[in-house]
Amino acid sequence: GIQVEQSPPDLILQEGANSTLRCNFSDSVNNLQWFHQNPWGQLINLFYIPSGTKQNGRLSATTVATERYSLLYISSSQTTDSGVYFCAVEEGGADGLTFGKGTHLIIQP
């Protein structure tokens, strides 16, 4: 099956810093989503982005499908951004998401 690798696995930043999270995948995909799992365990949809670039406030994402990677940018980090960020993909012709292991982000005040 498809492999999803996220980096870095852990990231500690001061409030106000910017960060870039990366997701590499091993095959072509029909679907790519970024999620934020908050400290209460809830999975929050950030972006549905199988290709191209999207922005939502301080967050933006870019997927280069031909090169099989996606990037999530967080600018001006806030403590509420802390949590685990997951990249998940759905292979062409298959259903159900395959998740990466996530990036654990801690924003310190």
Next chain:
Amino acid sequence: DAGVIQSPRHEVTEMGQEVTLRCKPISGHNSLFWYRQTMMRGLELLIYFNNNVPIDDSGMPEDRFSAKMPNASFSTLKIQPSEPRDSAVYFCASSRTSLTSEQYFGPGTRLTVT
């Protein structure tokens, strides 16, 4: 609109007991997915339905696990008998179509089997 609804939010049971987890997808969504999250294995797909029909259950760990979707607004995941290694957070998700469609997740059910 209400999101994906799951119940119960927490379940503690003894080994050998039957456990039933419930999910109500977002109205109008045709696909429903069950996932499990553990520290060891991360988030993994168990089974998914399209128009109430199970499409792929290859992720179901063993015969003790079963899932049903009797109608478009309700699904259950049953474990019988439960074992301590089944302890995990179980998520239900739904999407509008089965292909190339954004999935929305419920709050999850945290299951503890003692």
